[in-house]
Each structure stands twice: as structure tokens, then as C-alpha cells.
Amino acid sequence: MTSDTDYAYLRKLVLSESSNQIDPSRNKLFDTRLAPIAMMAGVSNLEDLVGVLKREQPTHLHRAVAEAMTINETSFFRDVKPFEAIRKTILPRLIDLRSQTKILRIWSAASSSGQEAYSLAMMLCEHFPVLAEWDVRIIGTDLSHEMTHYAQLARYRRIEVNRGLPARMLVKYFTRVDDEWELKPHVRSMCQFLHANLCADLPVLPTFDLVLLRNVLLYFPRQERAAVLKKIHRRLDPQGFLVLGSAEQAEDSTDLFRVEFAEGSYFYRSAAER
Template sequence: MAVSELDYKFLRDVVLTQSANLIEPSRNALFDTKLTPIARMAGAANLEALVGMLRVDRTTQLHQAVAEAMTINETSFFRDARPFEALRTEILPRLIEQKEGERRLRIWSAASSTGQEAYSLAMLLCEHFPELGRWDVRIVGTDISRQVVDYAEAGRYRRLEVNRGLPARMLVKYFERQGDEWQISEKIRAMCEFKCVNLCAPLLKLPVFDLVLLRNVLLYFPSAGRSAVFEGVYRQMTPGGYLLLGNAEQAEDSTELFGVEFASECYFYRPVATS
């Protein structure tokens, strides 16, 4: 028996409840491909049987597994050149000047997927800001999926992954070839840590950040979910910090929290003081 529209709606509601990720009905076919491994691990014969188990089993674990499987994990090294150029030429120099007194810098790669963005930031710092080698610098990557967090922590990438966006000189400088895969250097790995975090839940285990990259995530959130994420991110930022969104994203839901600033053909957002 085929999965019914009511079953697909139930699955969309599960994902929305667990992660605030809004799956449009036009993308129902994604459930068929992405949830097959979940069904197999749960002992369900097919997707319809998995839906039946989800309706009966209201515990968080299986519902969370479905939400994680439907998370969009598209990423690459140095994804979109302009934001990284803006960070190099304007934003990071400003932050370094601001933080010179304490020599401490905290950067958050939110929804970091398999870690390429966090590691790209670490390589950018090593390449262009060697003075930070004497600072206390931490880059924290977070994602809702435990599977991709574990992948990021390993820092080991396939040939196809290192061929996407990573300059050849950086591959040679910061990676070691191991068979058909490439292991990122210990120096870069030591600058980064990865945590399993749901952006829609209280962000209790995170420090306060000077720079937050929240790119290409909010497109999948409904309006209420975006507002909740912005509020959470705002609470995790220093007053002089910077927030970077994806090219097609705006902070229109939270103009009372963030003001816009233009830098090197990119828009950045800065926390505003609230009464």
C-alpha cells in the first residue's frame, strides 16, 4: 500500500515539531529516499510501517531521528566566495581590533553540517591572521544531526568533498592524504569543536560569540521558527558581534534585535541594544 497524503502530512508535522524545518508538500518524495534507512533500523518493512510506529511511539528518539534525516546537509569548503572575502578584509580585522584587550575570539558555525564551514574559517584565520596564534580562539560548529557532527569531528573527507571549493594550495598545506581520503591537520582540528544542538531549543551549552554564521538555514523555517532562532542567536552574541546569513536570507523577522551593515558586497547583522 502506498503512503497516503495523511501520512506525509504527519511526517511533515513531525519534522516541523522536532526541528522547525518546514517541508513543503511538493517535496514529499524526499521522505521516501531519506527515511528508508530509518525505517530499516527501526525494524519497519517500509515507510508506511514506519509512520505507523511513529504514531504509536511518541518518544523523542525516533521522532528526532526522522527530523535529522530530513535536515538539508548541503555544504562545501569556502562556500560562496564573497562572505569569506568580507570576513578577511573587513569583519575579522574589526573584531580583532575590538578584542585586542582580551585577545579572545569566539566564532559559531551554526548548522555546520559536516564541518567544512568551521574548518574553512580556521584555515582563513591561519592564512591571513597569524597574530591570532597567540590568542584564545575557538570555532564552534553545531548541527541537529549527531551523524554529521561525528563526521565533522573526524575531519576526514572524500576526494569529491575536498575538490569542492578548497584551493589546491590549502589542500596541500592543511590536509594529509590517506588513501582515497584527506585528513585535515591537527592544527586546524584543534581550533574547532562540534556539538549536537537544536537551534529551536534552549542554547544552554554554548558560550557567547563574537561572530555567528547562520547561512542557508532559515529558508527552511516558517516565520515563527525564524523568529525563535533569531532570539536564541541574539542571546548568544556579544554586543559588538556580527551575524552572517545566507545570500537569500534576511533578518526581517527580527529588526528590533539586529541592525544591518554592508561590507564588501555582503550584508552583516549586528545586535542592537534592547531595553
Template sequence: MAMTATDFDFLRTVVSRNSGNQIDPSRDYLFESRLGGLLRAQGLTALDQLVAALKLEPDARLQRSVAEAMTINETSFFRDNSPFELLRTALLPALIERRRHIRSLRFWSAASSTGQEAWSLAMLLREHFPDLASWRIEILGTDLSAEMVERARAARYQRLEVNRGLPARFLLKYMVRIDDEWEVAPALRPLCRFEQRNLCRLPVLLDTFDGIFLRNVMLYFSAETRRHVLLEMHRALSPDGFLVLGSSEQPGMPQHWLPVLTEKTCYYRPLPAAG
């Protein structure tokens, strides 16, 4: 049987409830292209069979698998380099001075996909701030998809992936070639850890961070989901910490976030909670 408009509505609801992502009806074709692997894993041959299975016996694990498969995982090393330059030249030097008494820094890559953002930050810290070698540094990467989290932990990338944004000197210094792939060097591994987390299930974490990276993910959320996620970010951020969003994203919520404009990019400081 062919998929009906009602069937696609059902799948969009499954995705939204389990990930917060909103799939526009004009992009229903993505279900066909992205759920093929899940269909084969379930022994199914057509998308309408998956819909029927989900309706017949609601399976929370299968619903999460559908949502994970529909998540956009576009990323690269040092993606949109301006935020990393801002970190190197301004945000990190000032933050390091404020943390000298505790010699500890914590960062959260909140939609880390296959891990390039977190590993890019680790490389930046090691390359430009060698004095931090004796500090406690933690970079936490979280993602909705268990598969993406496992890839981030493995930290092994194809040539095409390292050619997208990773400077040649960093490739040689912080990566190890294994056959036709490149793997993050052992010396860098202790800085990053990765966990599966759903940003729409609050609270996501009970920790506090000095910097949070939530880039290029909110544009797929509804307004209500964006508000909930940003309130969670506000709770999880140190009072003098910073939030980095994607170049086309803004948090709104002026009672919670102060935008700080720089020459090439923008970041956000948390404002004290009312009351």
C-alpha cells in the same frame, strides 16, 4: 499499504516539532529517498510501516531520527566565498583590534553540517592572521544531526568534497591525505569543536560569541521558528559582534538587527535590546 496524504501530514509534523524544518507537500517524495536508511535500521520495509510504528508507540528518539534524516546537509569549503572575503579584509582585522586586550575570539557555526564551514574559518584564521597563534581561538560547530556532528569531528573528506571550494594551497597546507580521502591536519584541530544542538530548543547555548554564522538554514523554518532562532542569536552575540546569514536570507526584526551592506555581501550587527 500506500502512503496517504494524512500519513505525509503526520511525518511533516514530526519533522517540524523536532527540528523546526518545514517540508512542503510538493516535496513529500523526499521522505521516500531520505528515510530509506532509517527504515532498514528499524527492520522496516515501507514508509507506512514507520508511520504506523510512530503512531502506535510514540518514540522520542525515533522521532528525532526522522527529523535528522530529513535535514538538508548541503555544504562545502568556503561556500559562497564573499562572506569569507569580507571576514579576511574587514570584519576580522577590526575585531582583532578590539580584542587585543583579552586575546580571545569565539565563533559559532550554528548549522555546521559536516563541518566544512567551521574548518574553512579555521584555515582562514591560520593563513591570514598568523599573529593569532598565541590567542585563545574557539570555533564551535553545532548541528541537529548526531551523524553530521561525528563526521565534522572526524574531519575526513572525500576528494569530491575537497574539490568543492578548497584552494589547492590550503589542501596541501592544512589537510593530510589518507588513502583516497583527506583529513584536517592535527595542527588545525584544536581550533574547532562540534556539538549536537537543536536550534529550536532554547536556549541553545549560554555562551557569547564574536561572530555567528547561520547560513542557508532559516529558509526551511516557519516565521515563528525564525523569530525564536534569531532572538537566540541576538542573545548569544557580543554587542559588537556580527551575524552572517545566507545570501538569500534576511532576519527582518529591524528593532534587533542592523544590516550592513558591502559591495558583494551583507552582514548584521545586533542592536541594543529595548528596555
């Protein structure tokens, strides 16, 4: 039987590997999510897995534990109001700002299985046909190698396309393949997915016009939240936009960002941009 000491060790391991702060009330998640990791390590239960992690310090298993405990909750067009603000306020302003270069870069940070990035791509196709002639790239990054691979495949189960995706967009932008739905090539080609830990050194990334960092910061300790926001600020164009989750704020970063409101939602701009 897994002891409180074992759970405490696992929480500490996940925090050190990914800055994901897991509350003790969620200890039982370890039991279900780490069962495949235990099998990978050649043991039959969580208690023995902790023993392996402590004795042998296997880097690949430490990383696998952290990835397994990442919250991969997502859906197409998750939360209506932020997408309305992007469609009605942010994108028209960006199109005006970038009308000369015709280059647009968007970052879906913590992209999970890709629905957020692909929702943005479909929105651009659906509402902004002018962008068909632009150089548009949407980059999704996530801590989990499994999730970035899944996102790149762009093939979703019925339960996934039934969450948040209007039926007309399913028919217009997906092709049915057996019991799954695959995004059409022109949508897939707009998106690229990379492995990245927001709390560690990031891969080489461009400067972005729009960054979505939604429902991520709330899992980080306060110090890590401030550090991540500094990294985001460095990668955000001075005229760019940052969208956080509805329950998140850029606290302790008022020297970097200022808040604006639109369409019943809010977003952030660089504090230096007026």
C-alpha cells in the same frame, strides 16, 4: 504505497521536532532519506514506518526522522562574498576590538559536516598569523548527531574537498589517508562540534564575537525564525557580527539587529551598537 496522509504526518512530525518546514513538493525525499530509519524500526517500507511512529510514539525514531530530513548541503568556502566580507572587514575589526584580551569566539550554527567551521579556521591560519598567539575557538553546532560526529573526525572524501577548496589549501592543510583527506591537527584543534537544536534549549555556550547562521532560517516558519534570531542575539557580544545566508534576512528583528554592507555582501550588528 505511501499516501498523502502519511506524508502529511511526516511533515508535521519533522516540523514539531526540528521546526524544519518541508514543502509537499519534496515528499519523495522521505522515501530515500527514511529508508535506513525504516530498517532500524524493523519494517520494509515508509507506510509501515508511519504506522510504527503513530502507534508506539518512539522518541528515538521521531528524532531520527527529523535528523534524516535535515538539509546538510555544505561545502568549503561556500559562497565567496560572505567569506570575503569576513576576511577583509569583519575579522580586521574584531582583531582591533579584541587586541587587549586576545580572545576570539566564533559560532558556526547549523554546521552540518563541518566545512564552514574548518574553512574559517584555515582562513585564520592563512591570513591572520597574529591570531596564532590568541585564544581562538570555533564552535559548530548541528541538529544531527551524525553530522557533528562526522565533522569532529575532520576527514573528507575526494568529492567533498573538490567542492570550494583551493588545491594549494588542500595540500597545505590536509593529509591524505587512503582515499580521504584529513585536516591537520593545528586546524582541527581550533574547532569543536556539539549537538544542538536551534529551536529548543541550547547547550551551554560562550558569548560569541562572530556568528554564522547561513542557509538555515529559510527552512523555518516565520515565528521560529524570529525566536532563533532572539537566541542568537542573546549569545552575540554587543560588538559582535552576525552573517546570514545570501537569501536570508533578519526580518521582524530590526529592534535587535541592523544591517551593514561590505565586499558585495552584508552582515548584521547589534542594533544597540553604534
